[in-house]
Amino acid sequence: MRFSVLGPLRAWRGDEELDLGPRQQRLVLAVLLVRAGQPVPLSELVDALWDEDAPSSAVNVVHRHVGQLRRVLEPDLPLRATGRWLVRDGSGYRLLVDADSTDVLRFRALVVRAAEAAARGGNAEAVAVYVAALRLWRGPCALGLRPSSWADPTFTAVDRECLSAATDAADAALACGLARDVLPTVRAVAARDPLNEELHARLVLLLSASGHQAEALAEYRSTAARLAAELGVDPGPALRDAQRRVLRQQVPIGAPAEAEPPVVRPAQLPRDLSTFSGRDGDLTRMLTALDAADLPMTIALIDGMPGAGKTTVAVRLAYEVANRYPDGQLFVNLRGFDPGGSAVEPAEVLRGFLYALGAPGDRVPADLAEQTGLYRALLRDKRMLVVLDNARDVRQVLPLLPDSPHCLVIATSRNRLTDLVTDEGAHPFTLDPMPVPEARAMVALRLGVARSAREPEAVDRIVAMCGRLPLALAVVAARAATYPDVPLSSIAKELEDAQGSLDAFGFDDTSDLRAVFSWSYRTLTPGSARVFRMLALHWGPDISLAAGASLLGVPPREARAGLAELTRTRLMTEHKPGRYQFHDLVRAYALELGAELDSADERREAESRLLDHLLHSANNIHLLLRGPRPPVPLDDPLPGVTPETARDYDDALAWFGAERHVVESSVATAITHGAPAKACQLALTMQQFYQRHGLHHSWSVVMELGLKAAREAGDRYGEVRAQRSLAGAYYYLADNQRALALLREAEPLIEELGWDSERPYVQRNIADVLSYTGPSGIADYPTALEYYQNALEGHRAMANDHGMALSIEGIGECKLRLGQPEAAIALLTRSAALYREIGDRNGTASSFATLGEAHLVLGRPEIAATHLMAALVLHRGVHERRGEVNDLVLLGDARAALQDLDTARAAWEEALAIMVEHHLTWAGPTGGTPAEIRDRIEGHPSHTP
Known part of the structure; x- marks a missing residue:
């Protein structure tokens, strides 16, 4: 764990930054951090949150915030356990932190060390330690969390420690002639x-x-x-004395008595682009890293795909920080991806740098190592800014790095120069396509705000077709500026008419995107070039390593090597571990190359392998989610396809979460590519994932495609499965009229096929719909009961334990709704036992929830709460959102019956939050609608004063 309160309040577990919750909760943590391991009485925490207007429930609120913070810091902490970080201490709380885990204690330890060094005459050492301490500050203490008269002085007192340390750092620097070392830091603090x-x-x-x-x-x-x-006052003695010493040109104490000889200060930065806009977030991250204390930045490595604007951002950053490097700026374009292949050699660059630094021509050595040595000697005591643009590899960059902690190197490359990060401590920054607002602003700046404002929709279309890529936006804006009378809508239509090709971006020879992308493509090995062309056939938003290997028909190890080369050259990005994606315009370029260089048969076979990979992987993995049902029969995968598997239930959910959009795209693409049967089979694998996560609208859209595909393929069995699945989506969307119509359509088809094993499942589904008619309908429990009993007979005849459990559970629910709770309890106890025997956690949870409801009807809220807590744990374990809502609503009812209104309200509020977060409109006859849950909350005010 790491905590930061010197500036905005932040916390990390490993590399993961934590969400610290609402403002009051963060304020509690900030106060505990400022007190740095010391106990803080409850009264002080209450005063910090409310000052003079604290409610009578304030102490309970503080306890609740502390409990929430414990769960944030230690998510696996058992209920009511104390944990290792936030502990009770007497009548208050204490946060167990040390100098390794929080910046405020680390700052204080460094200040003590610096003061000790200065006291024994080690001012140079003191300066270095003071600067390290002051760089921990990223703004006023607990920035944005200062609400009260008690808390404000507490945080302000910590700020005064920073001001005092800056004053002492300045004195030490002036005493030993190191004013430049502390000037930027003291300026920022002042x-x-x-x-x-x-x-x-x-x-x-x-x-x-x-x-x-x-x-x-x-x-x-x-x-x-x-x-x-x-303040209406004149400067005091200290400020007046400082002015007098400057006017009299008195040398500060300890500074050199003689002025330094004149030096050459090169100024080689290219002109800053007048139409530069956007990249605010990227520049802020770079400037923040430059000011960081724990790992000061001496090398900023900016990488990104072709056309991302790396050079423009590097130059802008250089101008932002140039005043921090008063000894000058060096700049070189290394031409690492020049179309002529003529990358600049380091020796040539060093000769130019040495001349710029004032070295006489006869002193510039011919040997690269000697040139590097002289260059580093000249910069050793300098504060110099060095910009190395368009580097191809680490070999080009290493000889050009100064040997000085006071210089800054800004390097750009299409490749990821990881050796610079691991060996030289470079800070990597990747430029992705621009955010949409910044892309709009860039267009407006180049075309004029008035012209852009007249056609905002056209600007948005241009931004979308350019994929938010700065180079593409610049090319199109240049064309639009050349024709000021042409409407932007016409230019947007021209881009759209190009239908994903790069034809619309060939404005001139210098800005043709094909030419820019080709500079990177030509550096690829033949194997990686094929990977580049073939992966563009993938129709999802990104691709996994496993899917890429199957598409290529090669082992994953071979695919990984090609993908690694593509990410190094930034033709693809690994935006998540093991998942790769193209920029739309780069993909268009790859598709053009593929159409030109690869045969139609090669491309068709690759697409077939990809579809097979997704279908067999999804089918393997969804079996972990659907329970003990017989799998849908599939043909063997094509040669070269290596389907994926999952370890367990949670791993299966994670796979579908990662591949969801890819599978959805693949369903539609399979239909257009003449594989409708596989499209239906693929759609069916998504049902359990959609159901668990409450993605009912997505479920209905994909299964509409699946049903269409089954009918197009003439797959009657697939048609029945798709009808049942689509009916389930409508059922969860509370559109039971459409759900019932689909199930009624399936009944004669099942009879025609003689599909005896499927008949009881459809009967059970019809019973579900009849018993849960939604928020606006009336349930038909007697008819539903008949269907459940028929389904039970069918499943019993086939010795289908899972089907029997489903049917018995349904009969028990009907009995409960028909006013027979004791009979319902007996039936639901049987269904729960059957579910447990076959390992169906979701079915067990559902039975427990209805058991809880039955006990509640019988006036047994304590027993009901026990069943409902068990249901809630199981539903959370399988990520069944609708079940969670139902459990929480009933649990709130049980706690309200026990007069525990605070716990009841908390349960209802959590249920409502889940419905809002997952866009659920109805959670069954008990869970109800969001409005019904709000009525419960408003109708039961808290007992807490």
Whole structure:
């Protein structure tokens, strides 16, 4: 665990940042962190949250926030357990942290160490440690969480520790001539307290000692003006003395007595693009890393796909930070992906850099190692900014790295230069396509706000067709600017008419996207080039390594090698571990190449292998979710296809979660590619995942396609399965009229096929619909009971334990609705036992829930609550959202019957939250609708005062 409160409140478990909950809950954690391992009385936490207006329930609220924080910090913590981080201490709480786990204690430890070094005369050591301490600060303590008169001074006192440390750091630096080392840090801290005379006096002296006399005097004047305007006072002695010393050109204590000789300060940055816009988030991340204390950034490595705007962002970043590097800026385009293949050699770059740094021509050695040595010697005590654009590999970059912690290198590449990260400590930043608002702003900046505002819909269409890629947007904007009288809607239509090809982007030879992409493609090995072309045939939003291997017809190890090369060249991105994706425009380029270089038979066979992989993988894995039902028979997979499997239930859900959009796309694509039978089979594998996660609308859309595919393929068995599944989707959507119509259609088809094993399942489904007619209908329990009994007879004749459990459960529910709770309890106890025997957790949970409801009807709320808690645990284990809602509503009813209204309301509120989060409109006759749950909450005010 790591905690940060010096700035915004944040916490991490390993590399995962935690959601710390609502504002009051975060404030409790912030106060505990500021007290840094010391006990905090409940009264102080109450005062921190409410000041003078605390409600009488305040103590209970604090306890609840503490309980929630414990679960956030330790999600596997057993109920009511204390845990290792947040513990009770007397009448309050204490957070068990140390200097390794929280920034506030680490800061204090560093300040003590720095003060000790300064006391024994080690000012240079003190400066380094003070700077490390101050870089832990990312803004005022507990930024955004200062609500009350008690909490505000507490956090402000911590801020004063920062200001005091900055003042001491400045004194130590001025005493040993290291003003430049602390200047950026002290400047940043001073900006947070513009009226702190002592600190701003030190800033004036630091600026002067760093050779910025004019800026030092400007700092004095601006501080004096603020004091007069806001406090009505003149500068005090410290600030006046600092001004006098600058005016008299007095050298600060400990600084060199003689001025340094003039030096050459190169300024090689290219012109900053006047139409630059967007990338605010990326630039913020880079600047934050530059200011970080725990791992200061000396190399920023910017990678991204062709056309992502890496050079433009690197130049903008360089201009943002240039004032921090007063000794100048070096820039080179390494031409790593030049279409002519002429990447610049490091020796050539070093010669140019050495000349720029003032080295006489006769002193520049010919040997690369000697050039590197001289270059690093010249930069050793400098603060220099070096921009290495368009690097092809690490070999090009290594000789150009300064040997100085005070310089910053900004390198860009299409490749992921991982050796720079692992060996040289580079900070990697990947540029993805621009966010939509930034892409819109870029178009508006290039075409004019008025022209863009007249056709906002056309701008959005252009942004979408360009895939938010800066280069593509620039190409189209240039074309639009050339023809100011042409409506943007016409340009958008031209892009759409290109139908996914790059024809619309060939504006001129310098901006043709095909040419730009080809520079990366030509660097690929033949094997990786084939992988690039073939993977473009994949019709989902991304592709897994396993699916890619099957599409290619090769072992996963071979596919991994090709994918690794594609990600290094940024032609594909591994946006999640083991999952790869194209940018739309790069995929269009790959498809063009494939159509030109690969035969139609090769491409058709690859697509068939991909569909087979998805179908067999989904079929294997969904068997873990559907319970003990006979599998749908499939043909053997094609040669070269290696289907995936899952370890267990949770792994199966995770697979469908990752592949959901790919499978959905594949259902539609299989129909258009002449494989409707496989499209239906693939759609059927999704049912259990949809049902568990409450994705009922998606379920209905996909199964409409599945039913259409079965009918197109003439697959009568598939048609029945699709009708049943689609009826289930409508049933969960509370559209029981359509559900019943589909099931009635299936009945004669089953008779025609003589499909005896399927008949009782359809009868049970019809009974389900008749007994749960939705929020606007009237249940027909007598008729439903007949259907359940017929289904039971059919399943019993085939010794189908699962079908028998389903039917007995349905009969028990009908008995309960018909006013026979004791009979219902006997039946539901039988169904629960059967479900447990066959390992159906969802069925067991459903029986337990209805058992709880029956005991509630009989006035046994304590027994009901026991059954409902067991149901809730099981439903959560199988991720059955609708079941969770039903359990929680009934559990709230049971707790309300026991007069425990606070727990009842908490259960109902959680049920409502699940319905809202998963867009559920109805959770059965007991769970009801969101409005019915709200009525329960509003009708039962809390007992807590």
